[in-house]
Amino acid sequence: MSHPSLRPVTTARPPITTTLFDFFKVGPGPSSSHTIGPMKAACDFLDLCRALPSDTLARAEALRVELLGSLSATGIGHGTNVAVLAGLLGSQPETCPGDVLTSLGRDPDARHDVSIGGKTLSVGLADVVFGPVAHDAPFSNTLRAFLLDAGGRSLFEREYYSVGGGFIQWQGWTPPERGKPRYPYGTMQELRGHLAKTGLTLHELMLENETAITGMSRPAIYERLDEIMEAMYDSVRRGLAATGKLPGTLGVWRKAASLLDHAKQMPIAVDRFLAKLSAYAFAVAEENASGGVIVTAPTCGAAGVMPALLYSMRNDMNIGERALREGVLASAAVGFLAKHNAGIAGAEVGCQGEVGVAASMSAAMLAHARGCAIADVENAAEIALEHHLGLTCDPVGGYVQIPCIERNSVGAIKAYSAMLIATCEESFQHKVTLDAVISAMGETGREMSNKFKETSEGGLAVSIVEC
Ligand code: SF4
Numbered sequence: 528m529s530h531p532s533l534r535p536v537t538t539a540r541p542p543i544t545t546t547l548f549d550f551f552k553v554g555p556g557p558s559s560s561h562t563i564g565p566m567k568a569a570c571d572f573l574d575l576c577r578a579l580p581s582d583t584l585a586r587a588e589a590l591r592v593e594l595l596g597s598l599s600a601t602g603i604g605h606g607t608n609v610a611v612l613a614g615l616l617g618s619q620p621e622t623c624p625g626d627v628l629t630s631l632g633r634d635p636d637a638r639h640d641v642s643i644g645g646k647t648l649s650v651g652l653a654d655v656v657f658g659p660v661a662h663d664a665p666f667s668n669t670l671r672a673f674l675l676d677a678g679g680r681s682l683f684e685r686e687y688y689s690v691g692g693g694f695i696q697w698q699g700w701t702p703p704e705r706g707k708p709r710y711p712y713g714t715m716q717e718l719r720g721h722l723a724k725t726g727l728t729l730h731e732l733m734l735e736n737e738t739a740i741t742g743m744s745r746p747a748i749y750e751r752l753d754e755i756m757e758a759m760y761d762s763v764r765r766g767l768a769a770t771g772k773l774p775g776t777l778g779v780w781r782k783a784a785s786l787l788d789h790a791k792q793m794p795i796a797v798d799r800f801l802a803k804l805s806a807y808a809f810a811v812a813e814e815n816a817s818g819g820v821i822v823t824a825p826t827c828g829a830a831g832v833m834p835a836l837l838y839s840m841r842n843d844m845n846i847g848e849r850a851l852r853e854g855v856l857a858s859a860a861v862g863f864l865a866k867h868n869a870g871i872a873g874a875e876v877g878c879q880g881e882v883g884v885a886a887s888m889s890a891a892m893l894a895h896a897r898g899c900a901i902a903d904v905e906n907a908a909e910i911a912l913e914h915h916l917g918l919t920c921d922p923v924g925g926y927v928q929i930p931c932i933e934r935n936s937v938g939a940i941k942a943y944s945a946m947l948i949a950t951c952e953e954s955f956q957h958k959v960t961l962d963a964v965i966s967a968m969g970e971t972g973r974e975m976s977n978k979f980k981e982t983s984e985g986g987l988a989v990s991i992v993e994c
Pocket residue numbers: 828829872873877878879881882919920921922927928930931934981
């Protein structure tokens with residue numbers, strides 16, 4: 528008989544078809560939904576324009592993008608307009624130079640040439656406008672892109688949605704055709720069922736599904752996974768080497784290098800370990816805040832949590848390369864479930880979907896890499912997410928700095944703590960499933976006021992009078 532306070536979680540949703548490399552994306556911060564997604568959308572629009580009939584292109588005179596909802600409310604602080612301009616000039620998040628946003632944003636009045644079908648148009652930041660925060664599109668993070676004639680009439684347009692984690696959709700979007708997962712699941716309960724039936728480990732099942740969906744061979748998956756992990760380590764190293772103030776009007780100092788210096792001198796081992804872990808998380812979150820290249824895990828805002836723990840597992844816990852890779856694969860299962868059943872964008876479900884999910888993924892990664900049973904891996908992920916429930920997204924001034932940078936550090940420590948609790952308790956005594964906590968996160972996010980969903984209109988964002 529089930530406990531009366533625990534609702535059974537059922538799903539009629541189709542199985543998850545998200546892939547590892549849809550999910551872990553390399554690109555410039557500070558916000559996957561506000562920089563990577565809009566940059567991809569703008570670049571996609573450029574490609575579509577280039578494919579238009581020549582008589583349409585002959586009349587084209589200008590490009591224009593309107594930012595709506597959260598993209599408008601916090602777009603300045605996030606550099607969304609600069610990311611869109613970079614996309615209109617053909618930049619892709621994975622391949623753009625690390626400082627593209629800084630260099631393009633330096634001169635707000637600069638004009639740039641972009642060639643479209645033999646025609647050269649001039650674009651600049653003035654062509655990316657901040658529209659209404661309230662709108663009736665299906666996603667808060669909406670942008671409308673237009674190709675205009677000399678009279679300002681639309682020749683071609685598309686409405687895009689930046690749906691979190693750097694994913695984009697558009698009006699009329701349908702999911703791309705791809706292979707079917709070998710072991711279909713939409714919930715942890717279904718995933719657990721496959722593992723029990725087949726005897727596979729979690730990372731093996733993830734690999735099997737990745738191959739079935741994408742057609743990638745195992746060596747190709749490993750190679751790309753190693754690149755993603757190397758990008759994570761890089762972001763830690765770059766952040767630890769940087770000093771000075773972050774961009775923006777808040778005047779926030781980078782602290783990662785100084786935290787690490789202090790940590791190394793601490794006489795108590797546990798202080799040393801936790802302070803180093805914090806320094807690693809600060810390092811990546813500060814890189815993200817300065818528009819540097821990071822990995823979405825699951826988003827830019829929360830990009831410091833998982834690399835911090837991964838870097839610590841490699842350098843401070845001496846966990847081997849194979850176990851690290853397997854841990855990352857296990858973490859992806861948790862991220863996929865959260866994305867599929869609730870959301871991973873601050874603008875949709877608050878920070879519980881960003882730092883909360885990052886902590887949950889990280890707890891699973893650590894538990895799996897340490898060889899824990901699947902019940903402990905699930906419980907570690909559940910505990911880490913449970914204690915982020917209700918967490919709002921209220922970045923001060925629209926910058927992904929306060930509270931985001933410290934929050935990444937606290938998220939990494941919570942992930943470590945969740946793994947400890949899960950592995951110290953009897954797993955059968957654990958009352959809350961991962962499915963239940965993800966469902967609770969989704970419900971909490973849906974009920975959360977928009978003031979607390981990346982609009983900077985409530986909470987800490989309006990509580991700081993002077994910085
Ligand atoms: S508060 Fe959390 S969700 Fe919001 S921008 Fe910062 S890290 Fe992202």
